[in-house]
Amino acid sequence: MSFGKTLREIRRSKDKSQRELADLLGLDYGYLSRLENDKVQFNPSRDFIMKIVVELSCDDDEKAKLLMEAGRIDVDLEKVAQEANTRPELNVFFKSAVKLPVEDIIELTEQIQQMIKAKEK
Amino acid sequence: MSFGKTLREIRRSKDKSQRELADLLGLDYGYLSRLENDKVQFNPSRDFIMKIVVELSCDDDEKAKLLMEAGRIDVDLEKVAQEANTRPELNVFFKSAVKLPVEDIIELTEQIQQMIKAKEK
């Protein structure tokens, strides 16, 4: 896949023409066409993608795909990463965690939720 | 603190003048002065900071401080964040984990190390 193909797929699934989407975004449809055909040298920014996400009412999965294909990071995740920047232990923690498979992560998440709950008292 | 003050502190601790550092970086010292006095509208990029880190032989702590003050993210952490972009379970996991205090994170990290070790067999 690519950003362009992903965008096109999503746009079509919402039954919108390039012109319609361009109108919603307030820009020329020529640019959209280029994006969809990956004729633009650099992938759009996070902000640009978020505008699309809003205008097309994308769900979390579609949003994630677009961000991923463009190599951009969600604002929330960027904040998390920035926090890890200042907390060495978090830094190490994250780097280890990425290596684990889905099941393990889910298990650990539950564990964390409980830890948090326990503290609330 | 601010990026400028942090940079100045680190530079001075390495006994370098602005001119010396500017030479190492291959740029004009005027720019460095501006940076140190936070007279530059936008904080330097990660790449720029990494050049400083190299030229001043900064340790991990100094590097983290500079990146943090500039609101930039370490390359490794960015990769981790990007991976989380594509793995919803990781996304949730990270967002939960940030809430935990140091001790808990350290404990969990040990747990993860063991999980990884166990799989190596």
Place this chain on the structure above:
DNA sequence: TTGATGTTGACGTTCAATGTCAATTCATAA
């Protein structure tokens, strides 16, 4: 009082990202 260091005004440049317009082509339904 000179030499090293730092500050500042006033610019200039680069590059990623965003955007435009008009000519053309493509798809398809009347």
Place this chain on the structure above:
DNA sequence: TTATGAATTGACATTGAACGTCAACATCAA
């Protein structure tokens, strides 16, 4: 077969963040 809506493409232009320069001036310690 042709009109119409949709998409593609060449050939630009614009914006904004980041990076950078030069020279004049200021500060200060030896």
